[in-house]
Amino acid sequence: MKTHITVNGEGxxxxxxxRMLLSDYLRHELGLTGTNVxxxxxxxxxxxxxxxxxPVRSCTMLAVQGAGRRVTTVEGLATESDLHPLQEAxxxxxxxxxxxxxxxxxxxxxxxxxxxERLSDEEIxxxxxxxxxxxxxxxxxxxxxxxxxxxxxxLVEGGEDTAAx
Amino acid sequence: xxxxxxxxAVASDLNEAFALxxxxxxAKVIAGGQSLIPLLSLRxxxxxxxxxxxxxxxxxxIRCVGETLSIGALARHSDIETDAAVxxxxxxxxxxxxxxxxxxxxxxxxxxGAIAHSxxxxxxxxxxxxxxxxxxxxxxxxxxxTAARDFFGSHFQTSLQHGELVTxxxxxxxxxxxxxxxxxxxxxxxxxxxxxxxxxxxxxxSGTCVAASAGLIAAGPGPTPADDLDLELVGRRxxxxxxxxxxxxxxxxxxxxxxxxxxxxxxxxxxxxxLRRALHQAFGLxxxxxxxxxx
Numbered sequence: 001m002k003t004h005i006t007v008n009g010e011g012x013x014x015x016x017x018x019r020m021l022l023s024d025y026l027r028h029e030l031g032l033t034g035t036n037v038x039x040x041x042x043x044x045x046x047x048x049x050x051x052x053x054x055p056v057r058s059c060t061m062l063a064v065q066g067a068g069r070r071v072t073t074v075e076g077l078a079t080e081s082d083l084h085p086l087q088e089a090x091x092x093x094x095x096x097x098x099x100x101x102x103x104x105x106x107x108x109x110x111x112x113x114x115x116x117e118r119l120s121d122e123e124i125x126x127x128x129x130x131x132x133x134x135x136x137x138x139x140x141x142x143x144x145x146x147x148x149x150x151x152x153x154x155l156v157e158g159g160e161d162t163a164a165x
Numbered sequence: 166x167x168x169x170x171x172x173x174a175v176a177s178d179l180n181e182a183f184a185l186x187x188x189x190x191x192a193k194v195i196a197g198g199q200s201l202i203p204l205l206s207l208r209x210x211x212x213x214x215x216x217x218x219x220x221x222x223x224x225x226x227i228r229c230v231g232e233t234l235s236i237g238a239l240a241r242h243s244d245i246e247t248d249a250a251v252x253x254x255x256x257x258x259x260x261x262x263x264x265x266x267x268x269x270x271x272x273x274x275x276x277x278g279a280i281a282h283s284x285x286x287x288x289x290x291x292x293x294x295x296x297x298x299x300x301x302x303x304x305x306x307x308x309x310x311t312a313a314r315d316f317f318g319s320h321f322q323t324s325l326q327h328g329e330l331v332t333x334x335x336x337x338x339x340x341x342x343x344x345x346x347x348x349x350x351x352x353x354x355x356x357x358x359x360x361x362x363x364x365x366x367x368x369x370x371s372g373t374c375v376a377a378s379a380g381l382i383a384a385g386p387g388p389t390p391a392d393d394l395d396l397e398l399v400g401r402r403x404x405x406x407x408x409x410x411x412x413x414x415x416x417x418x419x420x421x422x423x424x425x426x427x428x429x430x431x432x433x434x435x436x437x438x439x440l441r442r443a444l445h446q447a448f449g450l451x452x453x454x455x456x457x458x459x460x
Contacts, residue, residue, distance in 0.1 A: 001173060018173030018215065019205070040166040041203035042270060043356075054243075054272045060202045061273065064173050065195075065217065108269065129355050130267025 045131030095144030116156030238277025291380030346446030
């Protein structure tokens with residue numbers, strides 16, 4: 001089935017089987033392997049991407065359902081030269097060990113970052129409640145989120161845009 | 166962990182959806198797909214055709230019709246969570262929405278989908294039982310309205326016929342006399358409940374309970390109304406003792422299945438405690454919040 005999806009700002013037209021999951025479409029059709037596939041039935045959150053700016057699980061959506069819509073993956077975050085501030089924060093605060101959950105964590109937190117608001121520990125934990133991490137115990141992930149959100153809030157207070165999506 | 170092959174068609178309006186469904190008795194409806202796609206991936210379901218109704222705009226609206234709040238089948242869980250009319254007229258639904266799965270799932274999953282799926286462990290069916298909601302369905306034969314109590318059956322069954330869709334749900338709008346409470350327990354917030362309860366009640370100007378009902382979560386083979394709850398509550402200014410007696414009456418006959426999360430006895434105790442906490446919240450008795458105690 002001919003399906004047109006915009007991924008990280010670039011339009012792609014592919015003939016896909018209706019049963020193809022969006023996660024497989026991103027990884028196998030487009031070669032965007034930054035989106036990790038963990039449980040593949042909507043539990044672990046590692047495959048989270050943005051659909052029209054909102055976090056969704058790409059393993060729990062058919063590629064054909066994405067027709068005409070806008071998807072952002074972790075590959076859409078960094079530029080050639082610079083990591084995204086969320087990625088910088090995860091690096092600085094040791095918000096990952098094995099890194100498997102990281103793309104999902106980043107994409108889940110991206111809309112929160114883009115709002116430019118500081119959140120409490122509890123609100124951050126609620127935001128990432130659908131993402132499992134087996135390494136960090138979440139403490140450093142929460143710290144990373146705080147660091148990134150402080151940065152975003154400072155940008156907003158300084159009259160700058162938080163960015164991309 | 167990959168879905169079996171199926172055909173896929175996007176319905177642009179209801180009549181097209183009816184025609185597609187009627188032409189194939191093994192066709193299934195898909196909207197958000199947050200329950201269906203895992204079922205396909207786990208190969209618990211193998212439809213020949215998926216009819217995607219998610220682009221039928223008329224099914225998205227949330228609006229007040231007189232004293233009733235009408236919620237379109239394609240309203241997403243995240244819409245229920247944030248909609249101003251839901252917060253004002255059906256705060257129990259808005260509160261329950263925050264317990265439905267995780268934020269990423271709430272951004273895709275639809276209200277009508279959750280109702281048609283009729284999962285015993287889901288929040289919305291229990292809330293609709295408590296609120297005495299009406300499920301509006303349509304097929305090529307016309308529209309039907311079914312009381313929530315008559316709509317939900319056991320083991321994911323409903324009164325829906327093949328070729329018939331949930332189009333909207335109508336809930337009675339609350340007023341100053343409306344009281345509600347919601348409580349649920351899961352290993353991880355957002356995972357399927359081990360047990361839970363939604364309470365909807367009315368009090369008169371003196372604070373005396375004039376109506377009370379509840380839906381129980383993960384309490385049986387289907388969404389479960391709490392029978393005879395009102396016998397211990399109506400006509401009283403509800404006390405902690407009344408709430409405890411109502412819980413005993415509503416849970417004594419329950420036999421939830423033993424599973425990996427606990428024995429039937431344990432799960433009945435969790436459901437009872439959830440109901441007690443929801444009643445406490447509804448009637449302004451001392452409350453305990455699971456989320457705060459477990460954090």
